[in-house]
Amino acid sequence: MRRFADSLVHRAWRRASKARGDDKAQNATRQDPTEVLRGHLRSGAFSGSDGLDDYDADFSAHDDRGANEAEPLSRPSAELSKALYEEEAEDTAEEQAPEEADAFSSQQREKERAIPCEMILSRGRTLIVGEDEMALREHADSLNGELDCLLLLPGTGEESPRLGWSGGHACLFCPEVRISGSFGAFWAGIPQSGGMLDAAEIAYGEPRPFDLALDLTQDGVFASARPPLGYYWPQKAEALEGALNELPVMKGRFQKQHFIRLAPESCAHSHAGVRGCSRCIEACPYGVLGGGEETPVVDHLLCQGCLSCVSACPIGALEPLLLRREELLSRLEEAIARGGSSGTAPALLVHHEKSDPEPALELVRSWVSAVSVPVEASGLLGTECLLAALAMGAAGVVLLEEGPEAEVLDSQVRWARTILRALGRSPERVQIAARDSSPEFPPVSPAADASPARAFTAREKREVLSRAVQRLARGDTLDQEARELPSDACFGAVTVMGEACTLCMACAGACPSGALIPGGEEEPGLCFKESRCVQCGLCARVCPEQALSLQPRLSPERLGADTPVWLHREEPEKCRICGKPFASAGMLQRIRSTLWEQCGEEDPEWLTMCGDCRVVTLFQEPEDSA
Numbered sequence: 001m002r003r004f005a006d007s008l009v010h011r012a013w014r015r016a017s018k019a020r021g022d023d024k025a026q027n028a029t030r031q032d033p034t035e036v037l038r039g040h041l042r043s044g045a046f047s048g049s050d051g052l053d054d055y056d057a058d059f060s061a062h063d064d065r066g067a068n069e070a071e072p073l074s075r076p077s078a079e080l081s082k083a084l085y086e087e088e089a090e091d092t093a094e095e096q097a098p099e100e101a102d103a104f105s106s107q108q109r110e111k112e113r114a115i116p117c118e119m120i121l122s123r124g125r126t127l128i129v130g131e132d133e134m135a136l137r138e139h140a141d142s143l144n145g146e147l148d149c150l151l152l153l154p155g156t157g158e159e160s161p162r163l164g165w166s167g168g169h170a171c172l173f174c175p176e177v178r179i180s181g182s183f184g185a186f187w188a189g190i191p192q193s194g195g196m197l198d199a200a201e202i203a204y205g206e207p208r209p210f211d212l213a214l215d216l217t218q219d220g221v222f223a224s225a226r227p228p229l230g231y232y233w234p235q236k237a238e239a240l241e242g243a244l245n246e247l248p249v250m251k252g253r254f255q256k257q258h259f260i261r262l263a264p265e266s267c268a269h270s271h272a273g274v275r276g277c278s279r280c281i282e283a284c285p286y287g288v289l290g291g292g293e294e295t296p297v298v299d300h301l302l303c304q305g306c307l308s309c310v311s312a313c314p315i316g317a318l319e320p321l322l323l324r325r326e327e328l329l330s331r332l333e334e335a336i337a338r339g340g341s342s343g344t345a346p347a348l349l350v351h352h353e354k355s356d357p358e359p360a361l362e363l364v365r366s367w368v369s370a371v372s373v374p375v376e377a378s379g380l381l382g383t384e385c386l387l388a389a390l391a392m393g394a395a396g397v398v399l400l401e402e403g404p405e406a407e408v409l410d411s412q413v414r415w416a417r418t419i420l421r422a423l424g425r426s427p428e429r430v431q432i433a434a435r436d437s438s439p440e441f442p443p444v445s446p447a448a449d450a451s452p453a454r455a456f457t458a459r460e461k462r463e464v465l466s467r468a469v470q471r472l473a474r475g476d477t478l479d480q481e482a483r484e485l486p487s488d489a490c491f492g493a494v495t496v497m498g499e500a501c502t503l504c505m506a507c508a509g510a511c512p513s514g515a516l517i518p519g520g521e522e523e524p525g526l527c528f529k530e531s532r533c534v535q536c537g538l539c540a541r542v543c544p545e546q547a548l549s550l551q552p553r554l555s556p557e558r559l560g561a562d563t564p565v566w567l568h569r570e571e572p573e574k575c576r577i578c579g580k581p582f583a584s585a586g587m588l589q590r591i592r593s594t595l596w597e598q599c600g601e602e603d604p605e606w607l608t609m610c611g612d613c614r615v616v617t618l619f620q621e622p623e624d625s626a
Contacts, residue, residue, distance in 0.1 A: 115321050117255040120184040122211040124251035130216030137167040146248040161190050170203050180223040182301040183230030186210040226286050228302050259305035260318050267295045267317040268536035271510040277536035283312035285404035307379030308408040314490035314534035315513050316461030323376050326457035332389045333453040339371030345395035346371050368395050379405035386416040386430050387468035393450030396429040422556045423472050466531040469560035482555035492535045492552040496568045500547035503584040507539035524584035525569025530558035575610035582610035
């Protein structure tokens with residue numbers, strides 16, 4: 001992935017160099033844009049202490065050719081984005097150098113091409129926000145000729161916004177300002193009389209987005225605590241210098257890769273207007289996900305690839321694009337084999353590929369043999385992967401507490417430890433640790449029944465979890481009693497009030513994970529697989545009789561089994577003509593009661609017939625009466 005991203009940056013820079021011609025010599029004193037852009041591609045320190053907004057392999061191409069003013073002023077539409085993407089792909093195919101053909105395998109090339117991208121058009125319209133007018137003007141002067149800057153000075157005592165000029169730059173004095181949006185489409189709002197005024201409309205007489213923002217305030221004016229790419233909030237002098245050097249390069253066309261893919265058929269977010277699971281929305285630190293009609297709405301321009309949503313999703317509806325689960329499990333298996341050459345099971349230290357694992361690795365090795373496992377985003381390690389690593393023979397798994405996904409990983413570790421405790425295993429075998437903390441592992445030996453990675457691949461997320469629990473369960477120490485869990489648990493059962501249930505199967509139709517299964521005409525009833533239940537609550541909310549309720553709990557026996565059990569069943573009603581079972585007694589009784597209440601009918605004859613006999617009788621009645 002790294003070589004692929006770097007090579008595309010070089011190709012884009014060659015194209016841009018041809019267009020600039022002799023300008024290269026004039027700008028020799030400025031840092032090479034290739035190096036600046038590579039910082040975006042390779043840094044991975046999003047919203048870090050340096051104040052720069054970096055991405056990790058999120059742009060697959062960049063072209064700093066001048067933008068056409070006839071193109072739209074806001075985020076490109078889907079049609080325009082597709083057209084820009086196809087145009088860029090054609091340019092790349094034409095100009096790819098022969099020596100780059102072997103830079104990466106054809107399989108990796110096809111994988112990268114399959115990852116969708118969004119096109120971003122940046123004209124260089126820039127917001128510079130701060131309290132010091134002289135400093136803002138100085139920075140705008142340094143960017144003059146390359147970026148179109150608007151200066152915003154909040155907190156200057158102005159009761160209402162006032163437009164002025166400072167050294168030839170438009171300057172807007174205002175009591176307060178809030179910025180939202182993303183790279184290529186930032187909006188600056190000024191609170192006024194209970195509403196929000198558009199700063200661009202005040203300054204230019206028309207609403208229009210800004211492409212970039214430089215925030216020099218102490219507390220920051222972005223609407224979220226974690227600004228996206230294109231928003232610079234330097235807190236140190238060297239970070240400010242880097243931002244001023246980098247801003248002019250962020251002009252042109254960009255391709256931003258997607259980090260996640262949503263599988264709508266598996267999502268438990270909503271069904272028929274009824275809201276269910278929102279764990280991914282709550283877990284995302286960047287506000288990428290929002291509530292939708294059936295599935296969450298994803299803003300890929302805000303996504304910075306931490307994969308917190310992937311870990312938080314209990315059903316596996318969110319899939320990572322750069323590193324899939326089966327690839328991660330294979331990588332963990334290779335690390336176990338590499339570290340277990342001495343005859344003892346190694347512990348796995350999983351960390352971001354950009355971080356230095358050596359200090360933490362030495363602390364882990366003071367307790368047990370250990371090997372590091374670098375990953376693109378540790379947010380991929382959900383509870384199922386942590387337990388699968390132990391089932392494959394790892395002595396333990398340690399996750400470094402780093403990045404915005406640390407909070408989500410902490411919850412995944414907490415659930416993994418809860419399951420291990422119920423299985424009679426030491427919960428200390430899974431830990432999340434700060435860099436200066438020393439984890440403590442119990443003495444362990446290689447598992448005799450260690451499972452290979454292929455035992456977990458090509459399986460859904462809940463199937464991986466169920467298989468790992470099966471492999472780790474020990475009959476002599478297995479906790480046979482189910483443990484009650486907090487309401488935010490994604491494990492548990494569903495209880496049914498049999499006297500209220502009519503077996504209408506609305507609950508089974510709403511269940512996205514296949515945990516609730518209808519019986520059938522021969523044996524009407526409702527079956528349940530606890531290993532698949534994620535406690536989304538859709539079944540209980542769509543039930544017209546309010547007959548279902550959730551029971552958050554941990555039953556190792558049920559979690560590791562894929563065999564359905566009966567929740568409720570009834571004797572089938574048989575057709576009075578042909579004798580074929582066609583409905584449950586409870587459903588027919590409910591229909592009888594409704595007909596009596598609304599129409600005064602006691603027991604119509606058609607109610608006791610199956611569908612086929614009902615149709616035959618309907619067409620025979622006119623002939624018989626004749």
